[in-house]
Amino acid sequence: MSIAWNDRFLQFFADSKMFPNNSLNVSFLFGFNETAPVRVRVPDRFRGTFAMVTFVLGFIFNGTLLLVFARNRSLRTPFNVYIMNLLIGNMVCIILGFPFMALYLYAGFLEMWLVGDFACTVYLYGQILVAACVFGCHVLIAINRMGSSLPVSYRSGTPFGQPSSCARECGYVHAYIMPGLIIDTVSYRRLINPYWCITNIPKQPVYFAVGQILLFDVPELVILSALPIIGLARVARWRKKQLRRLAPQRSVPIPLTSLVGSGSVATPSVAPSAVAHPTTGTRQRSRGLQVLALLTLSVLICWTPNVVYYTMLNFVRLRTSFAFITAQMILLSFQMIFDPLLFLLALKPLRDGLRRFWQS
Secondary structure: OOOOOOOOHHHHHOOOOOOOOOEEEOHHHHOOOOEEEOOOHHHHHHHHHHHHHHHHHHHHHHHHHHHHHHHOHHHOOHHHHHHHHHHHHHHHHHHHHHHHHHHHHHHOOOOOOOOHHHHHHHHHHHHHHHHHHHHHHHHHHHHHHHHHHOOOOOOOOOHHHOOOHHHHHHHHHHHHHHHHHHHHHHHHHHHOOOOOOOOOHHHOHHHHHHHHHHHHHHHHHHHHHHHHHHHHHHHHHHHHHHHHHHOOOOOOOOOHHHEEOOOEEOOOOOOHHHOOOOOHHHHHHHHHHHHHHHHHHHHHHHHHHHHHHHHHHOOOOOOOOHHHHHHHHHHHHHHHHHHHHHHHHHOHHHHHHHHHHHHO
16 A cells, blocks of 8 residues: 555545646546546445455455464464564554445445544554555565575574564654654645545645655565575575685595505595585575565565556656556455465465364
């Protein structure tokens, strides 16, 4: 979810001088040759119904995995803490958003917000701040995997590699967004007529545009660049190993005690511990890379259209079909369902824990 735009972004222009008399030229956004009221009912109803379906499925999937983590102490590894925080963030978004989606459907998408400023603030908190925290959890997983592939150890040496970094990241999001949200609640939101639960972006355009860049655009670049950086680091390590093998080896003198009999030399024995076996750390890094690869795919499909589109809307005028806008909102809604499914696909211990959970 963009910091500056939600699924009712048409309302953002209600207070703008660009569109007087509380109307907007729909051709500006969708290519239609007519002037229409700010509210567009049919697409809102479709997105509300779809959002309720995704909220229900997301609640079941994310909640089930959280129960699995709660009942299996062995699954609560430092890396899995990032996954747990992401699942918790999804659940908070669902809990704060589901009641209002139900209200939209029950009220038939009336022209006005029905439940007051406080409820609107709670709804916007979930749609903006918690969504940014969830996106930040994706970033921390990417940084953690990059740290495990670079010479610097992010598990203990830097704050980004510690599980508590999830709480710090969410604190940074709150520190930036809450002042603007409070100012909007106190001074600007009521200027929208008819009143609806949206942020009045035209009154704070620079503030929210900077937030869009810091909390969505830059994290998107970090996530998408993580796998290439890890790949380059592994290639560099492989080349170093090849150079060491090609370097001339110093001759090691054979001790006299190794001579057996007359002129025969004992074959050096290799200790069983010296035989290379996959270590636990190697398996964990492999699983972490699988999680990162699948999450990168999820971000590329579900988040990127939304982030790119609403970033462009902050700076340029676009003529975009309503089908595209609806499609990117659908993809973004799927993210709450994809995350737990991707974790199950990448982590065999989690699948085993889920199997034991259902059998108990």
